[in-house]
């Protein structure tokens with residue numbers, strides 16, 4: 384039986400990409416237990432409508448709540464962009480952290496010229512969620528967004544340092560660089576894996592990795608609520624649930640997580 388502070392943090396995503404957040408959480412909060420859900424049967428979300436994503440999200444949050452989580456982390460930028468309100472509604476008083484709030488805050492802390500670029504999926508860019516969140520915090524900031532739909536399959540293919548990815552990145556970055564942004568938010572779970580390539584293509588840009596900033600926000604929220612797991616001498620428990628057979632998740636996921644993946648179980652939602 385878990386004490387209240389030993390309850391797991393619930394992290395969820397449309398698929399494998401949210402493991403970038405899990406990795407950052409494991410490093411920042413090594414004592415915390417984590418339950419992860421990746422909707423591998425229905426990924427990608429980045430090209431789907433708001434209504435569909437809201438329906439899927441409600442099912443995922445229902446599943447997370449059954450696991451008695453103490454906080455929720457919306458690791459998927461697309462879910463945070465169009466269904467964050469749904470998650471908060473269902474979560475009640477539980478802390479809910481998401482990549483967009485954390486990314487927007489970090490971008491504003493980083494930029495010198497107040498001109499921020501955001502790269503993300505189509506649905507995230509069309510929702511304008513990053514721009515809204517940045518403007519809510521600083522109305523004077525300028526935001527230039529660019530959808531980069533080809534990056535997700537390229538990263539899943541493992542083409543992290545490949546000529547095709549390099550040329551694709553050059554195309555996507557062109558309009559942002561023409562607008563003189565000095566900070567670039569990696570507004571999709573998959574993009575942190577492209578950091579070295581993006582930095583080579585645009586060395587003048589400061590890259591904001593929302594996985595890192597979200598992990599920091601989770602640490603602060605748990606601390607503020609008195610929910611940190613201080614159980615010393617225990618190893619953290621990590622459980623991974625997916626909605627399709629786990630083989631692909633495991634192979635690709637180990638690259639995202641930077642360590643081997645165990646305890647993966649398939650479940651069906653909805």
Ligand code: DGL
Nearest residue numbers: 397427428429460461572
């Ligand atoms: N996890 C999604 C995001 O961060 C990318 C993959 C997808 O399109 O579902 O936006």
